[in-house]
Every structure is written in structure tokens, then in C-alpha cells.
Amino acid sequence: MKFTLKDYQEEAVGKVLENLKKASKRWQEDGERNAFSLSAATGAGKTVMAAAFFEALFHGDDNYDFVADPTATVIWFSDDPSLNQQTLSRIMEASDRIDFSDLIVVGNSFNRDKFEAGKIYFLNTQKLGKNSLLVRGHESEVDESQGELIPRAKPDLRSQTIWDTIQNTINDPNLTLYLVLDEAHRGMGKPSANAANEKSTIVKRLINGQGSTSAIPVVVGISATVERFNAAMTAAKVEGRTNLPNVVVDPAKVQASGLLKDTIILEIPEKVGKFDTVLMRRAANKLKEISEAWDEYSKNQKSEKNVKPLMVIQVPNTPDHDEIGRALDTILREWDVLRPESIAHVFGEHTEMNFGGHSVSYISPERIQDSQWVRVVIAKDAISTGWDCPRAEVMISFRSATDQTHITQLLGRMIRSPLARRISGNDRLNAVDCILPFFDATTVKAVADVLMKGGDEEGSGPLVGRRVLVNSKEMFPHPKADKKIWEKFSSLPTQTLPQRGAKPVKRLTALAQELAADALHKTAGQKSHEHLHKVLDAASVRYANEIKEARKAVLTVEGKTLKVEMKSKEMSFDDFVENADFKVIEDAFKRTARIISPDLARTYADYLAAKNKTAVSDEEKLMEAYTDIAAMGLVTHLQEYLDAEAEKQTSDWLDEYRVKIKDLSEDRQEAYRAIRSWSKEPQSLELDAPKSWMVATTERKEDGREFTLPRYKNHLLCDKDDQEFPCELNDWEKVVLKKESARSDFWYRNPSRPTQDSLGAAYKNNDRYQIVRPDFLFFSVVSGKVVVDIVDPHGLHLSDSLAKLQGLAQYAEEHSKHFRRIESIAEVNGKLRVIDLTEDKIRKQVLNSDNAKALFEGNTASDY
Numbered sequence: 001m002k003f004t005l006k007d008y009q010e011e012a013v014g015k016v017l018e019n020l021k022k023a024s025k026r027w028q029e030d031g032e033r034n035a036f037s038l039s040a041a042t043g044a045g046k047t048v049m050a051a052a053f054f055e056a057l058f059h060g061d062d063n064y065d066f067v068a069d070p071t072a073t074v075i076w077f078s079d080d081p082s083l084n085q086q087t088l089s090r091i092m093e094a095s096d097r098i099d100f101s102d103l104i105v106v107g108n109s110f111n112r113d114k115f116e117a118g119k120i121y122f123l124n125t126q127k128l129g130k131n132s133l134l135v136r137g138h139e140s141e142v143d144e145s146q147g148e149l150i151p152r153a154k155p156d157l158r159s160q161t162i163w164d165t166i167q168n169t170i171n172d173p174n175l176t177l178y179l180v181l182d183e184a185h186r187g188m189g190k191p192s193a194n195a196a197n198e199k200s201t202i203v204k205r206l207i208n209g210q211g212s213t214s215a216i217p218v219v220v221g222i223s224a225t226v227e228r229f230n231a232a233m234t235a236a237k238v239e240g241r242t243n244l245p246n247v248v249v250d251p252a253k254v255q256a257s258g259l260l261k262d263t264i265i266l267e268i269p270e271k272v273g274k275f276d277t278v279l280m281r282r283a284a285n286k287l288k289e290i291s292e293a294w295d296e297y298s299k300n301q302k303s304e305k306n307v308k309p310l311m312v313i314q315v316p317n318t319p320d321h322d323e324i325g326r327a328l329d330t331i332l333r334e335w336d337v338l339r340p341e342s343i344a345h346v347f348g349e350h351t352e353m354n355f356g357g358h359s360v361s362y363i364s365p366e367r368i369q370d371s372q373w374v375r376v377v378i379a380k381d382a383i384s385t386g387w388d389c390p391r392a393e394v395m396i397s398f399r400s401a402t403d404q405t406h407i408t409q410l411l412g413r414m415i416r417s418p419l420a421r422r423i424s425g426n427d428r429l430n431a432v433d434c435i436l437p438f439f440d441a442t443t444v445k446a447v448a449d450v451l452m453k454g455g456d457e458e459g460s461g462p463l464v465g466r467r468v469l470v471n472s473k474e475m476f477p478h479p480k481a482d483k484k485i486w487e488k489f490s491s492l493p494t495q496t497l498p499q500r501g502a503k504p505v506k507r508l509t510a511l512a513q514e515l516a517a518d519a520l521h522k523t524a525g526q527k528s529h530e531h532l533h534k535v536l537d538a539a540s541v542r543y544a545n546e547i548k549e550a551r552k553a554v555l556t557v558e559g560k561t562l563k564v565e566m567k568s569k570e571m572s573f574d575d576f577v578e579n580a581d582f583k584v585i586e587d588a589f590k591r592t593a594r595i596i597s598p599d600l601a602r603t604y605a606d607y608l609a610a611k612n613k614t615a616v617s618d619e620e621k622l623m624e625a626y627t628d629i630a631a632m633g634l635v636t637h638l639q640e641y642l643d644a645e646a647e648k649q650t651s652d653w654l655d656e657y658r659v660k661i662k663d664l665s666e667d668r669q670e671a672y673r674a675i676r677s678w679s680k681e682p683q684s685l686e687l688d689a690p691k692s693w694m695v696a697t698t699e700r701k702e703d704g705r706e707f708t709l710p711r712y713k714n715h716l717l718c719d720k721d722d723q724e725f726p727c728e729l730n731d732w733e734k735v736v737l738k739k740e741s742a743r744s745d746f747w748y749r750n751p752s753r754p755t756q757d758s759l760g761a762a763y764k765n766n767d768r769y770q771i772v773r774p775d776f777l778f779f780s781v782v783s784g785k786v787v788v789d790i791v792d793p794h795g796l797h798l799s800d801s802l803a804k805l806q807g808l809a810q811y812a813e814e815h816s817k818h819f820r821r822i823e824s825i826a827e828v829n830g831k832l833r834v835i836d837l838t839e840d841k842i843r844k845q846v847l848n849s850d851n852a853k854a855l856f857e858g859n860t861a862s863d864y
Contacts, residue, residue: 001052002096004510004674007499008253009045012038013052015247016220017066020057022244023218024069024176033241035207035219035233037184037226040249043260043388043416046222047087050180051094057178058118059097062590062598063506071176073115073169075216076122077206078182081105084122086366087182091120106162108133113160114168117175127162128202134162163213166206170214177217179207184221184229208236215241255465256754258422258670261415263431263694264451264468268439277330279437283396284334286433287311287375290393293428294418301665307391307418308372314379314397314410323398324378325356331376342375344368368392379410390416396435401443407436408450421670424756425690428474441706444470465753470700475693475717475725481746485779486689488786489716489748492777493684493815495762497769502678504646505532505597511650511675518668520657528649529603535645536596536604536632543635550634554588554627582623589626592633596642601629647679662686673756682762682769684815690757693717697726714741716748716779725749732793732827733775739864740791744778759790763807765800772804780820787820794824794852802852805835809846812837825864826856832864833857 005013016038023034040046055061060068078084088103098120105122115121127134160168169177181203209215215238221229226246233243254260269279290309298306311331315324332338344363345353352361360378368374369389377392392414397407414432423429436444448468477486512524521527540547593601608625615621632638654661654676661672676683700706708726715725727749729737741747751758752773760771774792781787792808795801805824812822822837833856837843845860855861 001048001055001094003048003094004671005048005052006045006253006257006259007502007677008249008257009049009052012040012247012249013049013056014064015245016049016053017056017061017064019244019247020053020069020178020218020220021066024072026242027176027217028071028173031240033215033217033219033238034244035221035241036244037221037223037229037233037246038249039223039226039246041251041254041260042224042412044224044249044251044254045259047090048094050087050222051091051098054091054120055095055097058102062594063503065594069176071117071174072178073117073175074120074178074180075115075166076120076180076182077124077203078122079125079203081124081126082364082366083182084124088122089366106134110134110162111159112165114165114172114175115177123162125202128206132162166216167213170217179216179219181207181219181221181229182223184223184226204232204236207232208238252464259417259420260466261417261430261432262422262465262467262753262755263427263472264411264415264466265431265433265472265694266439266444266448266468266470267433267435268441268444268470269437277326279396279435280327280330281334283311283394283433283435284331286394286435287331288335288337290428290433293426297423297426297429301667303665303667305419305667308375309391309393309418310368310375310377310389311394311396312377312379312392312410312414314395314399314407316398316400316403317380319380319398321353321355325354325358328355328358328360328376338375342373343378344371344374344376345378347378347380381409388413388416390418390420392432393418394433394435396437398437400438401440404443404447404450407434408447411447411451419667421667422755424666424669424688426692427690427694428692431694441470441700445700467753469694469696471696471698472694473697473719473726475695475715476720477689477691478714478716478718478723478746480723481716481779484781484786485716485746488779488788489777490687490689492687492759492788492818494687494756494759495682495684495771495811496673496677496760497762497771498680498682499678502680503597504643504650504680505600507675507678508532508646508650509597509599510678511653511672514668514671514675515653515657518661518664520660521653524653529600531649532600532642532646533604533607535642539632539635539638539641540628542641543632543638546635547628547631550631551627553634554585554630585623585626585630588630588633592630595633595639596629605629650675650679685756687759688756690717695726699728712737712747714746716746730793732825732832735832736776736791736793736825736864740776740778740789744780744789746779748777748779750774750777761807761811763800763803763810765803770800770803770807772807774808788818789821789823790819791821791823791825794826796826796828796853796856802849805852805855806847806849809837809843812843813847826852826861828853828856828861833861834864835861 019034019036026032026034038046038049040049054074056064056066057069057072057074060066076084076087078087084105088105091098091103092100102119103122104119106127108127126132129135166177169175205213207216207219219233221233223229230243230246233241255262267279267282287309294307294309297303313324313327328340328343332340340358343358343360345360346363346365346368347353350362352359354360355378363371363374363377368377369391395411395414397410399407411432411434417423417430436447439447448470451468452466508528509525512521512528515521515524589601589605605622605625608628609618609621612621612624615624654672661669673685676685696709698706698708709728711719711722711724711726713724718725737747750773754760754771758773759777760773762769763772764770774790776791778789778791779786780789790808794805798804808822808824812819816822816838819838824835824837825832827833835842835846835855837846842860846855849855849860
């Protein structure tokens with residue numbers, strides 16, 4: 001793969017491959033069919049995940065312990081040919097092992113007896129419709145005048161239909177047909193009790209078979225909402241088909257990854273009315289401001305990837321062309337840098353169109369993202385199924401409140417982060433703006449609710465970490481907070497969640513590649529392998545006896561011979577032992593390679609062969625090396641020893657180059673953050689100072705009444721106009737803020753979102769790591785030195801309250817030198833009580849306790 005997969009992507013790909021391995025084996029050995037789904041939120045990178053499991057399916061992947069299926073051939077099916085073309089391009093962009101020649105778009109001229117192994121065939125609904133040349137002649141049609149079935153003639157020069165091709169592929173014992181159904185909820189219909197008896201759609205016929213066409217052997221449905229697909233698979237009751245466990249990607253992990261924008265900003269007018277130029281000017285200014293913000297960011301980062309944001313103007317299905325023309329006049333007048341040639345439309349007419357005095361060209365949706373000259377797009381509905389454009393950052397919709405579905409669908413396509421990562425500490429660059437002239441405070445809530453769930457289809461759940469703000473305002477660093485305070489802020493440690501199943505050797509070699517790429521350690525790749533070779537040498541001495549015995553096992557093949565006495569019909573088994581040949585030794589070597597890493601196994605084999613002075617030929621030296629390494633793989637504790645040494649070297653390098661890494665651009669720093677998170681234990685990073693926050697200024701109560709949020713002084717980020725910060729605090733928090741503000745210079749409302757400007761401490765809950773984010777940080781200058789206090793009002797009503805408290809205590813154990821105080825506060829019997837976690841004795845009591853409330857009631861705590 002050209003891309004490094006996010007942890008949730010790697011986990012999902014592993015589960016998909018487990019299913020594919022079972023499905024392939026069951027089909028080839030027993031003729032059993034299998035189906036399952038891959039479900040992930042919009043923007044999670046489903047096509048990148050698909051590219052990864054296609055690579056493994058066709059070429060194998062030692063990291064997943066997956067052997068290639070030489071019989072595999074794939075149909076990628078969707079209901080839109082342009083979506084297929086977009087998918088094909090993305091697979092090529094992501095994969096370095098799939099050739100362009102292996103990706104075949106099935107057109108009207110397609111004419112093969114069967115599909116070919118190792119290929120992906122892109123097929124869409126229209127190609128299977130009754131009027132398609134690809135299906136003509138497959139079925140007879142009724143002559144209404146005679147009431148007879150008349151065979152439909154096949155097109156010239158075609159001996160079979162596409163249905164014949166599918167059936168021939170299924171029938172071939174040397175082929176296994178996999179169907180991947182994109183946007184799998186489409187074409188399924190709504191599930192019902194009589195689903196099995198309903199008229200079959202083209203999609204259902206393809207999946208389940210009908211008439212002379214058999215059901216597909218292996219079916220994978222991919223979608224953000226796969227409920228209809230799953231229900232259809234259950235209801236179909238295809239003979240000999242088993243539903244494998246569905247693969248579901250946690251939406252919280254997707255949002256936390258930074259692939260999706262964190263904030264959706266909705267703006268509505270004070271009075272709902274006919275569109276006027278005021279809001280259009282506002283939209284134009286937003287496009288101008290976000291463009292300038294990206295230009296500045298690119299300049300500061302010295303990045304060649306300069307994002308060129310665009311605006312989407314969404315209009316009704318029967319738009320007023322003159323009104324659109326006036327809107328374009330306003331945009332061009334408000335931002336005079338913009339040229340008329342920068343405007344395009346995606347209407348179904350596919351031709352140049354006139355809007356007022358403007359002649360606007362058509363552009364196909366899949367070309368918008370890469371056509372940097374396009375800065376304004378005029379659209380109607382959701383543009384197209386599966387369309388997304390990460391640089392679409394501003395939208396103004398002429399749609400009425402009754403058309404909220406069209407608005408949420410289009411906004412849902414605009415949430416990918418332009419650089420496929422979160423911009424650290426900058427809410428402005430992690431947000432998308434939507435102006436809704438025909439909505440009011442009541443109707444906009446429905447839009448906000450859908451966007452918070454990540455979709456309006458059944459089964460959509462809330463996306464943790466996403467915010468939808470109505471009429472928000474941007475906050476900036478407080479002008480009176482000097483450089484020393486921000487330097488202290490940026491030195492504070494925050495912890496990351498570990499990636500489950502991360503391999504230490506892979507982590508070390510990945511770090512080596514990044515260090516070499518940034519010229520921080522030009523020979524890091526070579527040095528990492530040399531270090532691991534020494535580790536394996538030491539292991540061969542430490543576990544010499546075990547390896548000696550294991551070597552015998554590698555070099556011999558044991559078995560039994562069945563002997564049948566013909567007269568007496570008696571059977572007996574005789575044991576036999578044979579010397580292993582090179583193929584057997586090589587297979588054993590490959591098994592070990594999958595354990596310690598294929599690259600390390602290869603370089604260590606070359607290293608051992610080069611050291612071998614007793615073997616005569618190079619082939620003998622290599623066989624000896626393979627045998628030694630294969631034997632090592634049979635030693636129980638060798639893996640633990642190797643992993644521990646790899647982790648130590650990784651930690652040493654991360655510590656050694658920490659300061660130099662901080663001097664790199666943000667996109668390069670992100671690569672090292674990812675490597676840190678691959679550890680099996682929580683890792684500590686330094687906070688990034690925030691540069692821009694988008695925050696709500698009003699809040700709406702359940703009864704519909706709206707009120708202005710209270711504003712507070714001396715927050716590290718504030719409104720430029722009055723240097724105050726709007727936020728809602730509960731009663732405890734108000735008491736804490738008032739008391740702490742009296743003895744500090746500035747305060748910081750720690751974000752609850754997984755951003756790099758949020759301080760987090762890891763804690764374990766039911767054997768899984770999670771992150772607690774304390775509510776407040778307070779900064780004071782004492783004798784010219786900046787000191788920091790963590791103060792966290794702590795609720796005892798939650799089931800994980802003790803685990804969170806202990807996580808904060810463990811954080812204090814490791815990092816208390818950075819703080820003056822680390823305090824947890826809780827209300828007990830009507831009183832606020834405080835535990836100071838910087839004290840060793842108190843911390844030990846917390847870590848050994850089994851009752852959070854008892855800690856706050858007893859001598860561990862004191863009155864606040």
C-alpha cells in the first residue's frame with residue numbers, strides 16, 4: 001500500500017481477510033456460499049480498506065498471515081458508473097501492488113467467456129438492465145400478439161451475455177468469484193416479512209441468483225449503513241449460504257483519526273425570508289477567509305500541498321437562473337480575486353448553462369476535487385452517490401426547510417479533511433460552513449441532529465468528537481497571554497490510546513523509515529536491522545538448548561504409514577521419519593517470518609548466510625540460515641524477547657529525536673504521532689498550542705428557548721472584540737473557576753475532543769484503555785516562572801469514576817514534575833472535596849482503592 005492505514009482501518013482489513021479466508025476455503029472444499037458486510041462511517045476510507053484487502057487477496061500479505069487466493073476474481077458493483085470510475089482511481093492511488101491492467105470497467109463491448117483470476121471487474125446496475133447489450137438474449141420475452149415466448153437475439157459477434165459470463169465463472173472449479181457491493185444499502189429495498197417473495201431487483205438477482213444464474217459464492221456489502229443489506233442476506237435464505245460475522249468500524253475511531261472534519265458550522269438568519277445578498281456576501285467572505293487561512297497555513301508549513309477551498313451553492317430542483325446569476329454577481333464583487341471561469345455546475349443537463357449574465361460550464365462530480373480551478377460549484381441534490389470533495393468547505397443552500405434531507409446528504413459529502421488529517425489546534429481549518437437562509441432556529445435543529453449522527457438512515461449512531469455549531473464565533477489566543485505561558489502549554493504531556501495488536505518490530509522499522517526520510521538519521525533503516533540482528537544473535541545464545549531441539553524438528557518430517565493385511569483385513573500404522581527437503585524448510589521459515597516480520601527474517605537470513613564459513617555453496621548457506629530462523633520461531637519466549645528489545649530501541653530513538661521532530665512540519669509530525677500510538681501501552685506526547693477555536697455563543701433549551709452563553713475573562717482563547725470566552729458551566733465548575741481564577745492568571749477549558757490541544761490521561765476500564773480529559777488547566781506566573789494546575793471536577797455517579805481517578809493518579813505518577821497541583825474534586829454529602837494527586841502517599845491510596853466515593857469521604861481528601 002502507498003498509504004499507511006489508520007489503526008481502525010488495519011483492524012477492519014484484518015477481520016475482512018479472516019472472513020475471506022473462511023469463505024474461500026468453504027467454497028472451494030464444500031461449495032458453501034458466504035456473505036458479510038463491512039460497515040464504516042462516510043469518510044472512513046472504505047475504498048482504501050478495500051484496496052488493502054484486494055492486495056492481500058491477489059498477492060498475499062504476511063502482516064495479516066494471509067496467503068493469496070490464486071483463484072480469486074472480483075466484481076465491484078455499484079449503481080453509478082461515475083462512482084465506479086472514482087473507485088477505480090482511488091484504488092490505483094492507494095495500491096502499489098495492483099496494476100491498472102487488473103482493473104477492468106465492463107463496457108458494452110465486453111465479451112469474455114468467464115472472468116479472469118487476479119482481476120477486478122467494475123459493473124453497474126445499468127449494464128444488467130433489460131435493455132443493456134450485455135444481457136440481450138439471456139432471457140426470452142413475451143410476444144403480446146401471440147402470447148408466446150420469443151428468444152431475444154444476442155448482439156452481433158457476442159456468443160454469451162454477462163449473465164453467462166458470471167455463471168461460467170461460478171462453474172469453473174479453478175475460479176472463486178467475489179462480489180463487492182458498493183453502497184450496499186442501495187437496491188436492497190426495505191426489508192419486510194415477505195422479503196423472500198418480493199420481486200427480485202437486479203442487485204438481489206446478482207447476489208442470490210435466479211433462473212439459470214446461480215448465487216454468487218462470496219458476497220461483501222460495503223456501506224455506511226448496511227442494515228438493509230444484512231436484512232436482505234438473512235431474508236433471502238439462499239441454500240448453502242452462511243452469513244459470516246459482519247465487520248463494523250467504530251465511528252468514534254474514525255472521527256478521532258482526523259480523516260473527518262471535527263466541526264460543522266450552521267448559520268441561519270435572524271428572520272427567515274426571501275434570499276438577499278447579505279448572506280451571499282457572507283458566504284463569499286467565508287470562502288475568501290478560509291482560502292487565506294489555508295494559504296497562510298501552507299506558507300508556514302512550507303508545504304507544496306496548498307488547499308484550494310471551494311463553495312457549493314445548492315439550489316432547488318427548479319431553480320431561478322436569474323436569482324443564481326445575482327448570487328454569482330455578489331460573489332465576484334465581494335471577492336475580486338475570483339474569476340468567472342472558476343465557476344462550474346453539476347446539473348443533469350451536462351451542458352453549458354446561463355445564469356443571469358454568466359455562462360457556466362458543466363463538470364462531472366468526480367473531477368471536481370482535482371480540478372483546482374473550480375472554486376464555486378452550483379448543485380441541486382447531493383451531487384451524486386458516493387461523491388465527496390474534501391476541499392468543499394463552504395456551502396449556502398437555497399433549499400427550504402422541507403428539503404433538509406438534500407442538505408444533510410450534501411453536507412455529509414463535504415466532511416473529509418482536505419489533507420486527510422486534523423490540523424492541530426486550528427478549528428477553523430477543521431470545519432465546514434453551511435449557511436441556510438430559509439431555516440430558523442427550530443428547523444435547523446433537525447439538520448444538526450442528523451449531522452451529529454453521521455447520517456439519516458436507520459442504524460446511524462452518534463459520532464463521538466463531532467460538533468455541530470449554530471451561529472458560532474471564532475476564538476483566538478488571548479493577547480495578554482505572553483510567550484512564556486504558551487511555551488509552558490506546549491511542553492505539557494498528553495497521552496494517546498495504544499493501538500491494539502501493534503507489532504514492535506514493524507513499529508521500529510517504520511520509525512527508521514521516517515527518520516531517514518526526514519534526514520534526522522540517514523542510516524536508521526540499516527541500523528534498525530543491525531540492532532535486531534544482534535538481538536536475535538543474543539536470543540540464539542540465551543535459548544540455545546531450545547533452538548537446538550527445535551532445529552531437529554525443522555529438519556525432520558514425521559508421519560505414519562497405514563498397512564492393511566489383505567487376508568485378515570487388519571490395519572496397522574507404522575511411524576516414519578524423513579529428512580526435510582528445502583520446500584519444507586522454506587515453509588517453516590515463512591511461518592517464522594510472519595511472526596518476527598518478513599523483512600527482518602529476510603535480512604537476518606542474509607546476515608547468517610554471510611557469516612557461515614562452513615557451508616560450501618550459497619544455497620547451503622541459505623538453507624542453514626532458513627533452518628536456524630525456522631527453529632527460532634518454535635521457541636516460546638523468543639518473540640517476547642525480540643519485541644521488548646524493539647520497543648526499547650523505538651523509545652530511545654523517539655526520545656533522542658523528540659526536539660528535532662517538533663521542528664518538522666505538522667504533516668511530518670503527524671507521522672511520528674501515529675508511530676507513537678502503535679505502542680501496546682499509552683504513550684505521552686506534548687500538547688500543541690491552539691491557534692483558533694470555533695465555539696457556540698448561544699444555546700437552545702429543550703423547551704425551544706434560546707439564551708446567550710455566559711462569558712468569562714482570562715481564558716487562553718478569547719473573542720477578539722471583548723477578550724472574553726463564552727461557555728456553559730455547571731454549578732461545581734462555576735465554584736471551581738471562581739476560586740481558581742482568584743489565584744491564577746489564565747485558565748483553559750480543556751477540550752473533551754481527541755485533539756492535539758486537549759490534555760488526556762489514559763485509564764483502563766474493563767481491560768480496555770480509554771482517555772479522561774480533565775476539565776480545567778490554570779496558569780500562573782510565580783517569580784517569573786510559569787506554573788500549571790490541573791483541576792478536575794469529578795463525577796462519582798459514572799461507573800468508571802474510580803478508573804478515571806486512578807488514570808489521573810497514574811498520569812500524576814509519571815508527569816507530576818510538570819505541574820504545581822493535580823487535583824480531583826467531587827461533591828460528597830453536599831460538600832466539595834479535593835484529592836491532591838501530586839502527593840505520593842495520597843496517590844498510592846487512590847491506586848490501591850476499590851471505591852472512589854470512599855476516597856473522597858475519607859482522609860484521602862480534604863474540603864475544597
